[in-house]
Amino acid sequence: MALLLTACQAPSRGDSEPAIITTATTSTVEQRGAADAQAPPASVISCEFPDVPAARQLAEQMVANESLIASTAASTVAFAVYDHTTGVICQRNAATVFEAASVIKVSTVAARLWQSENGGPELSEEERWLAELAITVSDNDAQQYLWESLGGAPAIAEFFAAAGMTSTTPRFRDEDWGLTEVTAGDQLRLVRLLVEGSLLSRANSDYLLDLMRSVDPEQAWGVSSGAPEGAEVMLKNGWLDDPLPCDDTAESCDVTWTNNSIGYIRSPTASYSMAVFSSGNPSLEDGQALVNEVAAEIAATIQGR
Incomplete structure (x- = not known):
């Protein structure tokens, strides 16, 4: 399982937008600008985070957690979590009813x-x-x-x-x-x-x-x-x-x-x-x-x- 990274470019007003990281079935790690970013598929673990080292590290660890990937593989399981310390938010099937x-x-x-x-x-x-x-x-x-x-x-x-x-x-x-x-x-x-x-x-x-x-x-x-x-x-x-x-x-x-x-x-x-x-x-x-x-x-x- 590889990681698909999407890092957002900072807009001109100086604010930083969250980066996005997801699990994916590709064999490469890809980094793109905000204009090219696509919404992650609902069936993968995805994380949004402030693009700072501590937040990025947690997001990468979350989407790479093989046990979490396995335990939430079914469409009948969903989670969403927000880490108040780093600002990382991760989810899988979070829009499933x-x-x-x-x-x-x-x-x-x-x-x-x-x-x-x-x-x-x-x-x-x-x-x-x-x-x-x-x-x-x-x-x-x-x-x-x-x-x-x-x-x-x-x-x-x-x-x-x-x-x-x-x-x-x-x-x-x-x-x-x-x-x-x-x-x-x-x-x-x-x-x-x-x-x-x-x-x-x-x-x-x-x-x-x-x-x-x-x-x-x-x-x-x-x-x-x-x-x-x-x-x-x-x-x-x-x-x-x-x-x-x-x-x-x-x-x-x-x-x-x-x-x-x-x-x-x-x-x-x-x-x-x-x-x-x-x-x-x-x-x-x-x-x-x-x-x-x-x-x-x-x-x-x-x-x-």
Whole structure:
């Protein structure tokens, strides 16, 4: 597997545009100007980065990680990651659509907070209690109440538009919130907005991140894998069983599993946001193991292990 490098020429105003690096099946390494750059195929790992040595080194290591390439080879696996230290953003299949499952609960709480900052009522004590349940123990009844009190799909669609989450589409039946169509790229964007405090107020962003920091340990798999020892882990996971088509006369039908994880990892030695999505997994445990594997490979690369 060779690397295809695309480095962008600096525009005349003096600003620097990000360089792009992707995995490719060519046998050469090629470097071109911005005018000749082409968007990388969706099926490869690609990275954008400030064209400085530390960022370029991380991007090259990410796209050359054979284990990461292998573990994300299927179209049913996607990831997007942003390293806050170097400004490197890498992805594979980040525009592929998945069912959100319970990661939508972060969007729901964020949307309600955004609503309160834009003319809506402040969250009541009951809503804050329900938000805690929805995020920390993934309580579906709490999520349902918050979804409906927010205003359902039309209201959360306004939030997605404000957040620039252009590839996210909610289902319009209130009980179908877990089937919201999402992408790893949009979910990474949401986490970054919270970390950077650039959509919600700093106080509301920190409130939601604090809830994500307090997730039940049994539900803390996923993007936490490979995190530095003692790191702060802020995450939310989702899992959903999808029945396979079968004959109506069958006593039971096989299912596959969707397993998703989003979050932010912070320590003295690392700071990164990540989204990992997968579908078609033969079991809940297999899906969790796959997401853990992908997250751990990404974390190891960021940490130079």
